[in-house]
Amino acid sequence: MNNLSSPSFLVQSIKAALLSSVFAIPTAFAAENDDAAKDENSASEIEHIEVTSRLRKESIDKIPVSVISFNLEDMEKAGMEDINDIASNAIGFSMEKTFGRQADIPVMRGVSWIPGFGTQKASYFIDGVYFSGSIQSLPLDLIERVEIIKGPQSALYGRSTFSGAINLITRKPGDKASGYVTATYGKNGNQQLAGGISSKITDTLSFRASGSLDQYDGDWKNEKEGGPSLGGEKTKSAMLGLYYNSERTDVALNFIYNENDDEHSVFMFQDPSYNNCYLDTRAYYCGEAKTDLPINIGGILDNSDYGLRSEREHISLKIDHSFDFGDLSWSTAINTYDTENGVDQTYTGYEQAFSFGFFFGGPYFGSAAGWHTLGEGQSDEISHEVRFSSTAFDDRLYWMVGAYYWEWEDDPEDADAFVAKNSNQALMASVSYDITDDFNISVEARKATDEIETQAYENLIQDPTYADVDNEFDSTTTRIIAEYNWDEHLFYLTRSEGNSPGDFNSDSNLPIELIKVEEEEMVMYEFGWKSTLLDGALYLSTAAFFMDWDDQQLTDSYIDESAGGGDVPISYISNKGETEVKGVEIQGKWLVNENFDIDFGFSYTNSEFVEAFDGNHCRIISGLSSSECNQPANLTTYGDISGNTPPQVPEKEANLAFNYKGEIDEDTGWFARLSASYDSSRYAHIHNFIETGSRTKVDLRAGINHGGVTLTAWAKNLTDDETPTYIFRYIDAQSFAFSSRAFPIAPSRGREFGVTMKYSF
Numbered sequence: 132m133n134n135l136s137s138p139s140f141l142v143q144s145i146k147a148a149l150l151s152s153v154f155a156i157p158t159a160f161a162a163e164n165d166d167a168a169k170d171e172n173s174a175s176e177i178e179h180i181e182v183t184s185r186l187r188k189e190s191i192d193k194i195p196v197s198v199i200s201f202n203l204e205d206m207e208k209a210g211m212e213d214i215n216d217i218a219s220n221a222i223g224f225s226m227e228k229t230f231g232r233q234a235d236i237p238v239m240r241g242v243s244w245i246p247g248f249g250t251q252k253a254s255y256f257i258d259g260v261y262f263s264g265s266i267q268s269l270p271l272d273l274i275e276r277v278e279i280i281k282g283p284q285s286a287l288y289g290r291s292t293f294s295g296a297i298n299l300i301t302r303k304p305g306d307k308a309s310g311y312v313t314a315t316y317g318k319n320g321n322q323q324l325a326g327g328i329s330s331k332i333t334d335t336l337s338f339r340a341s342g343s344l345d346q347y348d349g350d351w352k353n354e355k356e357g358g359p360s361l362g363g364e365k366t367k368s369a370m371l372g373l374y375y376n377s378e379r380t381d382v383a384l385n386f387i388y389n390e391n392d393d394e395h396s397v398f399m400f401q402d403p404s405y406n407n408c409y410l411d412t413r414a415y416y417c418g419e420a421k422t423d424l425p426i427n428i429g430g431i432l433d434n435s436d437y438g439l440r441s442e443r444e445h446i447s448l449k450i451d452h453s454f455d456f457g458d459l460s461w462s463t464a465i466n467t468y469d470t471e472n473g474v475d476q477t478y479t480g481y482e483q484a485f486s487f488g489f490f491f492g493g494p495y496f497g498s499a500a501g502w503h504t505l506g507e508g509q510s511d512e513i514s515h516e517v518r519f520s521s522t523a524f525d526d527r528l529y530w531m532v533g534a535y536y537w538e539w540e541d542d543p544e545d546a547d548a549f550v551a552k553n554s555n556q557a558l559m560a561s562v563s564y565d566i567t568d569d570f571n572i573s574v575e576a577r578k579a580t581d582e583i584e585t586q587a588y589e590n591l592i593q594d595p596t597y598a599d600v601d602n603e604f605d606s607t608t609t610r611i612i613a614e615y616n617w618d619e620h621l622f623y624l625t626r627s628e629g630n631s632p633g634d635f636n637s638d639s640n641l642p643i644e645l646i647k648v649e650e651e652e653m654v655m656y657e658f659g660w661k662s663t664l665l666d667g668a669l670y671l672s673t674a675a676f677f678m679d680w681d682d683q684q685l686t687d688s689y690i691d692e693s694a695g696g697g698d699v700p701i702s703y704i705s706n707k708g709e710t711e712v713k714g715v716e717i718q719g720k721w722l723v724n725e726n727f728d729i730d731f732g733f734s735y736t737n738s739e740f741v742e743a744f745d746g747n748h749c750r751i752i753s754g755l756s757s758s759e760c761n762q763p764a765n766l767t768t769y770g771d772i773s774g775n776t777p778p779q780v781p782e783k784e785a786n787l788a789f790n791y792k793g794e795i796d797e798d799t800g801w802f803a804r805l806s807a808s809y810d811s812s813r814y815a816h817i818h819n820f821i822e823t824g825s826r827t828k829v830d831l832r833a834g835i836n837h838g839g840v841t842l843t844a845w846a847k848n849l850t851d852d853e854t855p856t857y858i859f860r861y862i863d864a865q866s867f868a869f870s871s872r873a874f875p876i877a878p879s880r881g882r883e884f885g886v887t888m889k890y891s892f
């Protein structure tokens with residue numbers, strides 16, 4: 132590693148400081164009572180969560196932004212364990228596992244992409260600090276609150292928040308020493324053990340430490356003789372935080388460690404024999420994917436090499452200081468990620484695959500060893516942000532200015548290997564003014580530059596024709612909000628802009644003119660209404676929105692027909708799409724009485740291409756060659772996908788949960804929750820041929836609490852819904868040269884039962 136070597140030393144120093152602080156703490160403390168927990172017999176009036184989605188504290192019912200938030204009590208009541216559970220309870224936010232716990236597709240309001248092709252459109256933050264990659268293995272016992280902020284957030288949050296942001300706020304110590312221990316045992320070897328402690332060290336210094344062990348053995352049988360076990364997951368996680376709080380200054384230093392040891396991700400394989408449409412041109416499959424296919428994985432690598440093994444460390448330092456004339460906030464973070472991944476890329480357990488030597492008189496089959504890959508990766512990420520905010524005119528004016536820097540760097544083991552690096556630097560500002568006591572206007576703006584340094588770019592500029600191609604992508608994004616408060620009602624109107632960085636296609640076999648990928652742009656208009664009704668017992672948050680998405684990054688296929696090596700497609704990213712998204716959302720809570728409440732939500736999203744042409748679609752429909760489909764007349768006639776829906780986007784989402792609590796005696800209570808979530812069918816690709824089918828997931832929880840002990844029995848996916856979580860377009864390795872389309876299909880977890888015990892003291 133080159134210029135990020137200093138953070139490695141800083142990482143070790145901060146670890147030592149955090150660990151030494153723990154040993155300096157008096158051991159006489161109790162354990163952690165959940166700060167977010169409320170009196171079980173509270174009155175039937177909704178207590179609104181305070182959020183920081185606009186980088187300042189606001190009540191969720193008074194913030195003119197579409198945001199869904201769950202606090203610790205909400206997550207425990209619903210049995211949320213990971214980001215997928217959060218998505219099931221959040222309208223307008225859909226997320227499924229793809230290739231295990233390493234490639235997330237958080238879809239917000241109909242904006243999606245294909246993993247490995249294009250950049251993530253909605254991103255994660257921990258305490259407001261950008262956190263790239265997957266967070267599926269991050270345990271939620273570290274988290275005090277999660278905020279899902281929908282719509283483009285580029286003006287405030289910057290890079291890769293094209294469609295929204297997910298901000299995870301870590302738990303902080305309370306005023307008293309406290310702690311907890313949680314244990315879970317469930318079907319298919321689902322075992323979890325977690326614990327945490329927190330305490331004050333002095334009047335101004337405190338700490339929190341927690342750790343967890345999770346294990347899941349999987350729910351699937353590998354039919355490959357002698358093949359590896361599939362779908363199992365093991366996680367070790369720890370968090371250590373040191374906090375300083377005085378009258379004017381708050382300092383938070385956090386360290387999070389996350390280690391995964393996962394078996395190979397699970398895929399059924401729908402081979403070309405199932406293809407049922409366009410049989411006379413380029414056979415494809417139309418309709419809902421099969422869910423009863425055998426699973427065959429492995430056969431070449433050692434079984435222990437298949438699967439994902441990873442370690443991730445996150446260190447953040449945040450300092451907030453209040454002056455008489457304003458507030459200063461500074462944060463810095465370091466993320467390191469090491470991974471080893473063994474994959475059977477035939478997804479069939481093939482040990483023999485098509486050999487290209489066949490075109491030159493050799494045998495049809497050869498070893499499939501090249502399809503079974505074992506790769507390693509290391510990367511480092513660092514970010515800094517500074518903001519200053521203040522008020523004027525008797526607090527009617529709020530303003531903020533800030534600066535941001537982020538850098539990601541590949542860290543190859545080979546000292547002579549090319550080091551890829553991406554960086555982003557930005558200036559941002561916002562101003563909000565109360566024109567009257569009820570009417571406010573806010574304006575936010577961000578000017579950013581992304582610099583992309585990849586091997587593909589270095590190769591591109593060696594060509595004299597492209598020597599002047601710039602690897603910097605400049606953007607300016609804004610958001611304007613008008614809000615009006617009337618009694619218990621908030622009405623707001625928003626215009627916001629999103630930007631997704633450009634890139635460079637990496638396959639060296641592509642024509643040079645297909646290498647550069649331009650930025651994507653979006654403009655969203657949203658009208659929202661938030662209201663608290665029925666004397667505080669009913670809360671509604673509704674929104675209607677329209678989004679115009681230009682220069683959309685889509686996957687296409689290129690075939691070099693002059694090479695004489697068969698019809699072998701190369702996938703690449705192109706700016707060939709324009710999409711419009713229209714939708715409505717409603718999410719709410721109704722406290723029927725002091726014992727019974729209902730959570731509910733519904734969304735309708737009409738996301739469709741309004742102008743898009745795809746060469747691969749042309750070849751499927753017409754049977755023409757790649758070069759013929761590159762001709763404008765053929766491409767517009769046969770490759771038009773206007774009216775189609777982007778992949779992985781459900782048109783309708785709904786959730787409904789009934790929560791009840793009661794008393795057995797004055798020291799003992801009981802509770803129950805019945806919940807259901809619904810997603811309509813999702814297409815696997817832009818062609819809109821193969822799809823998942825709709826899914827309805829029903830969960831049930833019930834338990835008792837006595838003093839500091841809570842015992843919960845639970846059932847997940849009670850109806851054993853088998854809807855796939857992910858499907859992708861692929862090639863059959865034994866007929867690779869003939870482009871026979873096949874489809875790996877990721878099955879969902881089946882019905883599960885278990886018990887969880889928590890002891891807080």
